[in-house]
Amino acid sequence: MANYEPDKEFVNIPNIVEEQLKEKRGYSDELIKGSIEQVSVLVNSPNAIQRQPNLDATAKAKFLVASKTAKSGYNTCTKNECCISCACNSYKHDSVCKHSLAVAIQQKCLQSHLQHIKQSNQRSRCGLVQPINDNCAGKKGGKNKNHWRASRSREPQETQFAAAGFNPAVHHNDKPFIITFLDNNPKATECRTCRTGFIRRTKIIPFDIVLAHEERWMYPDQRDKTKRLPSAKTMTTYYCICKSCIMERFPYFNASFLVKPVFYGPT
DSSP states (O other): OOOOOOSSSOOOHHHHHHHHHHHSSSOOOOHHHHHHHHHHHHHSSSTSEEEEOOOOOSSSOOEEEEEETTTTEEEEEESSSSEEEEEEHHHHHOOOOOHHHHHHHTTOHHHHHHHHHHHHOOOOGGGGGGOOTTTTSOGGGGGGTTSOOOOOOSOHHHHHHHHTTTTOOOTTSSOOEEEEGGGGGTTBBOOOTTTEEEOSSSOOTTTEEEEEEEOEEEESSOTTTTSEEEEESSSEEEOOOOOHHHHHHTTTGGGGGOOOOOOOOOO
């Protein structure tokens, strides 16, 4: 297990999930952190989400999501036109659960799913544990915290690097960006930054040109799915020729990193 390095890159939970849960549902910071960690475990576990077999081609797609609390060992999520619904009690209460969020991220329909959560008028589960009246007896949720406790941060090391003016990442290195054609790279499917699929059927100049870069990646830790480990080997990642896509992941990029190969044709 020590040398285990899957080719699948670690999937980060977008920040918009935290923003929507806090803004539209009023979740506490502890509840949001716990929910995101559980979603991260499901998304980064290779066998946690499986599509349910079905002979009816017109039926809605259903997914079986692993669950420790369910009697059957899984919960069933259904992919609708605008959102992912789930049969668990959490989703029935306020249209939010870790299973539906994980499926939405895997199926790349997170934006429409969050829009459904935003428009939903169901009650938030926070009202079950946090008193609405501040004058009533008992603890008042976040107000009862110890003020001397240091604030929690997700990645304190990255914050320190950001304060210094640069935030290094595992994919940063001195390797060049090779200018190449899509026809010569069958594995190039989408831009790593913007996730836009490359057009192959119709050759559109200059969008038939991509940048290839060898870099390391972060993969899920098999002992703790919420943690990431850097890979020892590298893989070739492709980017579109949009400057913003390159500068977003490589702030140090300049023209000296570009390399034009001598021959474009097959060897």
